[in-house]
Amino acid sequence: xxxxxxxxxxxxxxxxxxxxxxxxxxxxxxxxxxxxxxxxxxxxxxxxxxxxxxxxxxxxxxxxxxxxxxxxxxxxxxxxxxxxxxxxxxxxxxxxxxxxxxxxxxxxxxxxxxxxxxxxxxxxxxxxxxxxxxxxxxxxxxxxxxxxxxxxxxxxxxxxxxxxxxxxxxxxxxxxxxxxxxxxxxxxxxxxxxxxxxxxxxxxxxxxxxxxxxxxxxxxxxxxxxxxxxxxxxxxxxxxxxxxxxxxxxxxxxxxxxxxxxxxxxxxxxxxxxxxxxxxxxxxxxxxxxxxxxxxxxxxxxxxxxxxxxxxxxxx
Numbered sequence: 001x002x003x004x005x006x007x008x009x010x011x012x013x014x015x016x017x018x019x020x021x022x023x024x025x026x027x028x029x030x031x032x033x034x035x036x037x038x039x040x041x042x043x044x045x046x047x048x049x050x051x052x053x054x055x056x057x058x059x060x061x062x063x064x065x066x067x068x069x070x071x072x073x074x075x076x077x078x079x080x081x082x083x084x085x086x087x088x089x090x091x092x093x094x095x096x097x098x099x100x101x102x103x104x105x106x107x108x109x110x111x112x113x114x115x116x117x118x119x120x121x122x123x124x125x126x127x128x129x130x131x132x133x134x135x136x137x138x139x140x141x142x143x144x145x146x147x148x149x150x151x152x153x154x155x156x157x158x159x160x161x162x163x164x165x166x167x168x169x170x171x172x173x174x175x176x177x178x179x180x181x182x183x184x185x186x187x188x189x190x191x192x193x194x195x196x197x198x199x200x201x202x203x204x205x206x207x208x209x210x211x212x213x214x215x216x217x218x219x220x221x222x223x224x225x226x227x228x229x230x231x232x233x234x235x236x237x238x239x240x241x242x243x244x245x246x247x248x249x250x251x252x253x254x255x256x257x258x259x260x261x262x263x264x265x266x267x268x269x270x271x272x273x274x275x276x277x278x279x280x281x282x283x284x285x286x287x288x289x290x291x292x293x294x295x296x297x298x299x300x301x302x303x304x305x306x307x308x309x310x311x312x313x314x315x316x
Contacts, residue, residue: 005217006033006034006181006216006217007034008022008024008034008035009024010024010025010026010028010034010035011023011024011025011026011057011058011061012024012061013040013061013064013065016212016218017171019041019042019043019148019149020039020040020041020171020212021039021040021065022037022038022039022040022212023037023038023039023040023058023061023062023065024036024037024038025037025038025052025053025055025058025083026055026057026058027052027053027055027083030263030265030266030269031083031126031185031269032083032126032215033179033181033182033215033216034215034216035215036050036052036053036083036084036214036215037050037212037213037214037215037216038050038051038052038058038062038087039173039212040062040065040066041146041149041151041168042070042073042146042147042148042149043070043147043148044069044070044071044147044148045070045071045072045073045074045146045147045148046066046070046071046072046073046074046146047072047073047074047075047076047144047146047149047151048062048072048074048075048076048091048097049076049077049078049166049173050076050077050078050084050085050173050175050214051075051077051084051085051086051087051088051091052083052084052086052087053082053083053084053086053087054082054086054087054090055087056090058087059087059090059091059094062087062091063091063094063095071095071097072091072095072097073097073146073147074097074098074100074144074146075088075091075092075095075097075098075099075100076100076101076144076151076153076166077099077100077101077132077134078101078163078164078165078166078173078174078175078176078214079101079102079159079160079162079163079164079175079176080101080104080105080128080129080130080132080160080162081126081127081128081129081160081176082126082127082128082129083126083127083214084129084175084176084214085101085129085132086129086131086132088132088134089131092135098134098135098136099133099134099135099136100134100135100136100137100138100144100153101132101134101137101138101162101164102134102137102138102139102153102155102162102163102164103134103137103162104132104133104134104162105128105129105130105132105160105162105190106161106162107137107161107162108155108157108160108161108162108163109157109161109189109190109192110157110161110192110194110195112192112279112283112293113161113188113189113190113192114189116188116189116279116292116293116294117189119292119294120294121188121189121294121295122189123187123189123190124187124268124269124271124272126185126187128190138153138155138164139153139155140153140154140155141153141154149168150168151166151167151168152166152167153165153166153167154166154167154202154203154206156175156177156199156202156203157192157195157196157199158177158184158186158191158192158193158194158195158196158197158198158199158200159175159176159177159184159185159186159191159196159199160176160190160191161190161191161192161195163175163176163177163199165177165203167206167208170207170208170209170210171208171209171210171211171212172203172206172208172210172211172212172222173211173212173213174203174211174212174213174214174219175213175214176213176214176215177196177199177200177203178200178203178211178213178219178222178225178226178229179213179214179215179216179219180211180213180216180217180218180219180225181215181216181217182215182216183229183232183233184196184229185269185272185273186272186273186276187269187272187273187275187276188272188275188276188279191272191276192276192279192280193233193276193277193279193280194280194283194284196233196276197230197233200226200229200230201226201230203222203226204222204223204226204227207223208222209222210222211225233277236258236273236277237277237280237281239257239258240254240258240274240277240278240281241281241286241287241301243257243258244287244299244300244301245301247300248298248299248300249298249299250296250297250298250299251271251274251275251278251295251296251297251299252271254274254278254299255267255270255271255274258270258274259271259273259274275293275295278293278297278299279293282299285302286301286302287299287300287301287302288300288302
């Protein structure tokens with residue numbers, strides 16, 4: 001199935017594999033595609049993966065999908081964005097099922113992202129569910145077992161610090177880390193490009209047969225898709241370096257050069273991606289940022305001769 005052929009009926013539970021159903025929320029948009037995919041896993045005691053936005057109609061659709069001999073025993077959340085996690089609490093209240101995730105919205109941030117947040121950099125893009133608080137925190141590699149299913153949780157920060165993917169047999173529920181229809185937003189201080197690329201490589205090493213993403217159609221060739229996304233990010237990185245090659249630039253100027261051909265509705269998200277690349281490049285010693293690597297910084301390419309001079313000065 002091609003991503004543009006994915007046209008699910010919102011609110012309808014659809015069987016997509018033995019023991020697995022999908023209910024798509026009614027929240028389509030530029031950042032969510034057709035809407036958030038909520039997954040129901042199991043035959044008796046069900047796991048709900050990514051309950052979705054705080055929408056009473058979606059809550060009713062998920063509850064209506066439960067058969068007379070079924071119950072929800074676990075609610076798993078890939079990450080705390082407003083299109084994935086807010087319905088977890090109402091669903092838990094309605095069913096008594098505990099909420100499991102890596103941690104609250106600010107959990108898992110890298111050191112530089114903690115520093116940027118403390119300096120006043122605010123979130124942008126999909127919206128952060130600041131009220132999210134799981135009943136049980138999952139660590140990397142934790143196994144969650146139900147009546148007839150078992151899931152391994154893998155911490156995969158990058159799109160968001162508290163992002164996890166859930167491995168079920170040869171399938172992985174990939175959240176917003178890897179999707180087929182779009183690349184993911186990486187928006188500091190919640191998103192971190194360094195972590196994002198490492199998490200993509202980590203997901204590739206799991207060797208899944210299929211990915212069930214947070215939005216859009218299943219990804220049936222995960223290795224190819226992950227390689228495409230890494231190559232795309234590396235290409236954008238080179239575009240950023242090229243933009244800085246002729247002189248210092250502001251974030252606005254870098255965004256205009258690198259993302260000049262995208263629709264206006266996606267320009268704000270593109271700016272956040274550009275910032276994520278610039279912070280990553282600064283952390284690797286390829287770019288400097290004055291006064292700090294935030295939205296108001298002036299970014300400058302560090303040339304090889306400059307690096308050699310700095311290193312020599314450090315040895316003298």
